[in-house]
Amino acid sequence: MHALFRESGLKEDTYPRTVAARIALKIGFYSPQRWARNITCPALVQIVAQDAITPKRVAERAAGKMRHSTVRVYEGGHFDPYVEPLFGTVIADQIEFLHRHVPPLKRA
Secondary structure (H helix, E strand, C coil): CHHHHHHCCCHHHHHCCCCCCHHHHHHCCHHHHHHHHCCCCCEEEECCCCCCCCCCCCCCHHHHHHHCEEEEEEEECCHHHCCCCHHHHHCCCHHHHHHHCCCCCCCC
């Protein structure tokens, strides 16, 4: 999170650290594993190995329930994919996935 602040130019003391109270009514019921088997299209699941918010084993289990999942695991924590040095790799994997599964339309 600190790297995100540095990269964005925001100062930590000016960034809001609040969320809507209604999230407390939903967060306990949120479970990607519950819905994963309903995903039938190709899906890219990008996981960071040291994620303390979404543990690797939970994300891998959810991806395993999807019919056509491609899983990429990276070293790092929850916010690391959003900044370098991991950002470029994460984006390159997304672009490669899209090229493979969502080919561009051919125009007449």
